[in-house]
Amino acid sequence: MTHLTIENVTKTYFLEGNKIDAVSNITLGINKGEFVSIVGHSGSGKTTLLSIIGGIARPTSGRVVFEGDDLYALDSDRLSGYRCEKIGFMFQFSSLLPVLTAKENILLSVLFKSNGGASDVHEEKAVELLKMVGLGDKINAYPSQLSGGQQRRVAIARAFMNDPELILADEPTGDLDEETEAEMMRFFKSMNAGKNITFIMVTHNSDLAMQTGRRLRMSNGAIAEL
């Protein structure tokens, strides 16, 4: 069953009067539980496509359909609900709030889901996730007390907090050493297989891409199967 459908999606930017198609007329279907990697050079449109799928960048034309809902036909609150409950986004850059501890950063997404506060169950889950990414001893550390790689792992843990159906990972292992990168990849694969979570991972690393079930390449805004 097709979990996510991208139909004729184009995203156009205008830079100094020049029209640039960051994403050019892409049509793609992704099934539930698939682990998809997207490779390509810098500026090929990978992050833009991921942002469009993630509901944070409206396409110039085309549709993105997730579980039957046309994302960009949803109102602002329902689109936020999609970002909060259906997907887990791992950004390319440090995306932690500096005033919050590692655990609180993970619990942040819960605040937007529950409309109340984080319960004890949520807290236990946040701690468990931190342990799973190897940061069991950094629960109450602030981002300024963590290395770039550790911050990246907190952001990885946060993406799983609301039990998402789809993980969108933009260079998720960019700041990690080889050993930790391998650990994180094992973690992703276990979540993919164990919880049937769909993964779309953008990476420059062809070795990582080789470990995924389906590989796509982007070039000049267009996409092709590898």
Added chain:
Amino acid sequence: MNGKFTLISLASKNLKRKPLRTLILMIAISLLVSTLVFALSFVRRVDSSIKLTSERLGADILIVPAGSRGAAEDILLENKVKTFYMDKGIMEKVGQIEGITDVTYQTYLITIQGLCCSVPETMVVAFNQDTDFIIKPWLKGKVSGRLLKGEAIVGSESAFNIETGAIEVDSVLFGNVFKMVGVLDKTGTGLDTALFMDEANLDDIIKKGKSDMKPGQISIIFARVKAGIDPYKVAAKIEDSVIEVDAVARKDIGKNLINTLRDINRIFSISVLIASLLSIFLVWAIFSAVVNERLKEVGIMRAIGAKESHVLRLFLFEVIIIGSLGSIVGIVCGTAVSFFLAKGFSIMKNISTDLSVLQRVYISLTGFVGGTIICVIGALSPIQRIKKTEPLNVIKEV
């Protein structure tokens, strides 16, 4: 982590990251609220005192020698010590005017410090116990029978009462020995600082030449009118019939003071308005900077699922925390200032009425709500701007 993690705890953490900036905003709001609380306390206290005096006077009309209306109001409203006299025969003329049911009178004397006795300058009120309806309601149970010659009763806040610390103490007044036999109930009017005696004592005082009044003189006449008759019309009739007097209807007592109060109120209102505008501008300027600094954070929050309402609530919590804490400090300071600094205002110094608990609660609530709303108004425009933040715009800027 201590306590449940909520949007409020996030707001609180955000405020703590720039403590000086938060403190400046709180101080601005507390200054505004303390000005508001002080102004309201001042105006309400004077206003209440006037109303209370009018309500508790027991008479519908006050009749004083022509030109002495201001002096009479000074005595009744502001506890000042003043004397004025008119012929006692005027009381009979007043009593015959249509619509009047009862009349009584009082005579005012002033003790002279260091000359006649060892007490501070005090208002002494001589009254007629047979016709009186002004003092009696406050005398119930305070003296066993009638006040005898040589006996006096003191107001609840009288210097005699304070200095002696007890009643039944002999004092020399106008060359005569007086026994203090009781303390009057608190009236909340100028009577609270006076000393009361029967008019039978006046002859001896006049004989000893210790007062500038002459035999057969009185200071003030109090009149009651028949139910359903307009006291203003009766007062006008008195002034038409007896040209030597001014007649003041009860509700007009303190009219001059009320007019002055209205002006003071205007000055306070303008001051509070200017302070409010300045506070709104300060909050707007600071929150505009805050919003610019946190654009990326809000973009991240929006990208992981925050709705516009979450962003709105987060920033409103921050503003409300600043506004409410600043307001509470302002209420405490404003109340303290109204207690301690108010004595520097002569209009307040002489007023014995204090604000009721209900009035204080009302003023505090007004200050709290006012301070918090001013803070929210100032921050509203920057908050409206940031809640619309699109996550991609932020992500692209990184």
